[in-house]
Amino acid sequence: MSKVLFTRRLAIAAAASIFTAAVAAQEIKLGFNGDLSASPSAQSGAAGVLGIQAAIEDINAAGGINGRKLTLVIRDDQSQPPKSIQNMSELIDNEKVVAVFGPTNSGNAMAWKHIPNQKKVVSMGMIGGGTDITKSTGGDNYMFRVSMVDREQVAGLMAYAKKAGYKKVGLMAETTGFGAGGLKDMQEIAKLQGLDVSTVERFAVADTDMTSQLNKMKAAGVDAVAVWAQGTPTGQLMRSMEKINYFPAVLSSWAADNVTFFDAAGKALSEKPIFMRTMVEASNPKQKELFERTKGKLAATSAFPFTVHGYDAVMLIAAAIRQAGGTDGEKMRAALEDLREPVVGAMKTYNKPFSKADHEALSAADFAFVKWSAGSLSRISDPVSKSLTAADFKR
Numbered sequence: 001m002s003k004v005l006f007t008r009r010l011a012i013a014a015a016a017s018i019f020t021a022a023v024a025a026q027e028i029k030l031g032f033n034g035d036l037s038a039s040p041s042a043q044s045g046a047a048g049v050l051g052i053q054a055a056i057e058d059i060n061a062a063g064g065i066n067g068r069k070l071t072l073v074i075r076d077d078q079s080q081p082p083k084s085i086q087n088m089s090e091l092i093d094n095e096k097v098v099a100v101f102g103p104t105n106s107g108n109a110m111a112w113k114h115i116p117n118q119k120k121v122v123s124m125g126m127i128g129g130g131t132d133i134t135k136s137t138g139g140d141n142y143m144f145r146v147s148m149v150d151r152e153q154v155a156g157l158m159a160y161a162k163k164a165g166y167k168k169v170g171l172m173a174e175t176t177g178f179g180a181g182g183l184k185d186m187q188e189i190a191k192l193q194g195l196d197v198s199t200v201e202r203f204a205v206a207d208t209d210m211t212s213q214l215n216k217m218k219a220a221g222v223d224a225v226a227v228w229a230q231g232t233p234t235g236q237l238m239r240s241m242e243k244i245n246y247f248p249a250v251l252s253s254w255a256a257d258n259v260t261f262f263d264a265a266g267k268a269l270s271e272k273p274i275f276m277r278t279m280v281e282a283s284n285p286k287q288k289e290l291f292e293r294t295k296g297k298l299a300a301t302s303a304f305p306f307t308v309h310g311y312d313a314v315m316l317i318a319a320a321i322r323q324a325g326g327t328d329g330e331k332m333r334a335a336l337e338d339l340r341e342p343v344v345g346a347m348k349t350y351n352k353p354f355s356k357a358d359h360e361a362l363s364a365a366d367f368a369f370v371k372w373s374a375g376s377l378s379r380i381s382d383p384v385s386k387s388l389t390a391a392d393f394k395r
Contacts, residue, residue, distance in 0.1 A: 028065060028327060030056070030317065031073045031091035034102030034127060039079035040205075040232040040260040041127070045104035047303035048127050049074060050294045051310025051346075052101055059314070065321050070314075073097055077108055084108035088115045098327040099124060099317045101310065106130025106150070107177025109143075116142040120329035122336065124317055126309040129153065129254070130181045134359040142333055144354060146316060146347075146361035147309045148254050150228075151395060153276045154185040156364050157251040159392040160274065161224055162193045164384045166249060170199040170222035172213065172237065174229035182228025182253055190226075192394040197226075205233050210240040217248070224249040227273075231255045234273070235264020242269060250274065257370065257377060259300035270372040277370050278347065278362060279305050280379045286346045302377055312345030316353070316361065319343045364393050 032052060034045040049072075056070045064070065073095045077084035084103055091097045092115065099122045103109050106128035113133065116123040117140070125133055125145035134143045161169050171186050173179035179202070190197040199220045201213035214237075217225060225248050227234055234256050241247055252273040255261065262270045282291040287308060294307050317332075319339055324331035336354050343350040353361035369380040 026068050027071045028068050028321065029071050029073055029095055029097045030314070031075065031095060031097035031100040032102050033075045033077055033084060033087040033091060033100055034104035034108075035079040036074075036076040036104075037078055039105060040230040040258060041104050041255065042079070043260070043299040043303050044127050044258065044306045045102070047294075047298055047306040048101070048104070048310035050297055051126070051290070051307035051312075052314050054290060054293055054307070055311045055314035055318075059318055065318055070318075077103060079105050079108070081108050081111040085112045085115070088112045092116070092119050092121050097121070098321070098329070099332070101126055101313055103128055105176075105178060106133060106181060109133045110177055110181075113137070113143050120333070122317065122320070122329060122332050124313045126313040127306055128178075130178060131185055132181060140330070140333060141359060142329070144316075144336055144359045144361070146313050146345075146350075146353070147306075148276070148278060148367070149360055149362065150182050150253070151185045151189070152360075152362075152364040152367065153254060154182065154189050155393045155395050156276050156367060156369070156388075157226060157274075158186070158189045158193045158195065159388055159394065160369065160384055161190075161195060161226070161249075161251060163388060163392060164224070164249070166195070166224035168196045168199070168220065168222050168224075169251075170201070170217040170220065170225045170248070171197050172201045172203065172210075172217075172225055172227040172229070174205050174233050175202050176205060176230075178230065179228050186226050186228060189394060203229070203233060203237075205230060207233060208236045208239075209243075210237050211243050214240055214244060214246055218244065218246045222248055224251060226251040228253045229255060231258030231261035232264045235261045235266075235270070238265040238269040238272060241272075247272065256372075257302050257305075259302050262302075262372060262375075267375055272371075274369060274371050274380060276364075276367040277305055277377075278366055278368075279308065280368060280370055280377055284346075286344075290346050308346045312343075312347050312350070312361075315343050315345050316350065365390070
């Protein structure tokens with residue numbers, strides 16, 4: 001090879017490298033940090049990622065944000081807090097993402113929420129419902145969410161229990177951050193409703209026999225059980241009820257909408273719990289279009305709401321970047337707290353969804369009472385749920 005030819009090729013390679021670097025510099029990096037493989041909720045994480053990717057595709061197809069394309073960096077935290085903390089630091093410090101979505105499990109968010117607050121990088125939750133995730137710990141708060149909120153669910157379930165006239169409500173929860181947070185909410189809101197919740201029991205996520213705890217509930221005269229756990233252990237709880245032929249009313253966290261619950265409980269027992277979720281099935285045109293795009297990749301169609309939340313989470317972040325005039329974290333946070341223009345999502349159109357004091361885009365007014373019926377999720381429309389008004393929801 002002649003020296004001239006070698007020099008020419010070297011110059012071409014260098015130019016290509018500079019061009020690639022310039023394109024990369026123009027991209028806006030977003031991150032996802034959540035469980036995609038380990039816990040019973042992993043399919044929810046995977047469904048959420050599908051929604052994030054769909055929104056990015058739509059935004060990029062429309063020219064990006066001020067001409068800049070969006071990209072997504074995905075990290076699986078395997079439901080482990082130490083791994084989730086490591087992922088968060090890597091995404092912010094090494095990948096230079098301007099916002100992070102997730103996590104799948106509430107306990108992991110509680111383990112690392114100090115990081116986005118310290119680094120001034122927005123975290124937009126779209127799966128984990130732990131009440132304290134978005135609560136300020138002092139100073140500016142970079143934790144936002146567009147998904148279910150445990151305390152809002154509990155407000156609905158305890159209002160239902162009060163209106164239904166249950167005399168004694170037993171509380172059960174798994175021994176995780178998710179379970180502990182839900183139990184705290186249930187105890188506090190039950191007290192506000194004046195409900196007798198003196199019987200409290202716990203179980204591990206991997207437990208398959210809860211008959212000992214249930215026998216205590218039965219002996220105490222409990223006529224309704226409120227349970228805060230992931231799908232699989234909630235299914236095992238139903239199996240344990242069957243073993244001792246004890247079937248009080250069951251009010252559950254929305255993890256009962258997960259197919260892991262249905263698989264663990266079986267078709268007949270799965271129909272017993274009542275729970276809440278943000279939607280039952282794709283209903284508006286945008287949801288239907290999104291469902292058709294993603295249904296082939298969903299582990300179960302019951303996980304589709306997380307796809308919707310993932311989609312809307314990106315749309316809210318995109319709106320913040322546009323209003324902020326760039327990706328500066330402080331300006332993005334301030335923009336989210338005072339979004340001037342409506343944001344059209346798949347769930348709904350968001351009109352000023354956040355404020356400085358409230359970082360939740362959804363509330364109990366956006367939820368529906370649901371249960372399994374004949375292998376599918378269906379909206380409950382019984383006399384109790386129909387009679388509930390805003391005044392019944394105590395927080």
